[in-house]
Amino acid sequence: MDPHNPRLHEQFLTLFTSNESAIRAYVRRLVPTRHDAADVMQGVSLVLWKKFRELDQPSDFRKWSFGVARYETLAWLRDKARDRLVLADDVLHTVAQESGRDExxxxxxxxxxxxxxxxxxxxxxxxxxxxxxxxxxxxxxxxxxxxxxxxxxxxxxxxxxxxxxxxxxxxxxxxxx
CATH class of the missing domain: 1.10.10.10 (Winged helix-like DNA-binding domain superfamily/Winged helix DNA-binding domain)
Structure with a gap:
């Protein structure tokens, strides 16, 4: 798919805007503050757009975007590992799994x-x-x-x-x- 294709862009925006609040809530449960969630969401949004062509079925967008959000959050947390507010990897993994189920x-x-x-x-x-x-x-x-x-x-x-x-x-x- 061509990333400059207006139809692709429109499809992405439609899927992203209809799922953004759920993705943001998922990220928010994994990071210490709303400001941190906003930082992570910027990265998530970019990765989702860059990799959108790799999504096989538009109906899988939410599940796929949660996976991307999880990896982006883990990467962000690794970068912030010196901060005392960061959860241990095993705790974060458990919270991420439960958050996904609860969504x-x-x-x-x-x-x-x-x-x-x-x-x-x-x-x-x-x-x-x-x-x-x-x-x-x-x-x-x-x-x-x-x-x-x-x-x-x-x-x-x-x-x-x-x-x-x-x-x-x-x-x-x-x-x-």
Whole structure:
């Protein structure tokens, strides 16, 4: 395959963007910080693109990309071996295996949660997402919602319970619980 072929590029981007959050979550579980995961993901992205022509079946992209991510993470960790925060190889291997097994379940949970969020009225969904946005200040979100901070925390707790129940029902209905 020609790496300059627009169809190949489009196919890669489609597969990569639909799996990037799962790959990033997998890498994040193997390295100490989010910043480290971002560093590793840069390398993973490059290797995935460079080796994309070697992928036999597009349906195997996720499994293949997890393998690439694992090797790239191991290489990164070897480079950082002097750091006390790095896990021993046998521990990392165990975590990587368990993370790979858990990914299908976690992906199904994420999809169910996204579906449950979509069922909420727009105003409620906006407030929940605002509360969990990076660098969100609950005081500001509570003020935007027209509630006191204490009342907002109570509301947020009720909404989390509601979303948890919805997610559980969705997974049970799909036979995944």
């Amino acid at each position: 299908e379940r976690l992906s199904a949970q994420r999809e169910a949660l996204e579906g449950c969020l979509e069922k909420l009225p727009k105003e409620q969904r906006t407030m929940i997402l605002a509360a969990y946005a990076p660098d969100a200040a609950i005081q500001n979100v509570a003020k935007q919602s027209g509630r006191t901070v204490a009342a907002f925390y109570q509301w947020l707790h009720r909404m989390r319970l509601r979303l948890l129940e919805c997610t559980r029902r969705t997974l049970q209905a799909e036979g995944l619980a």
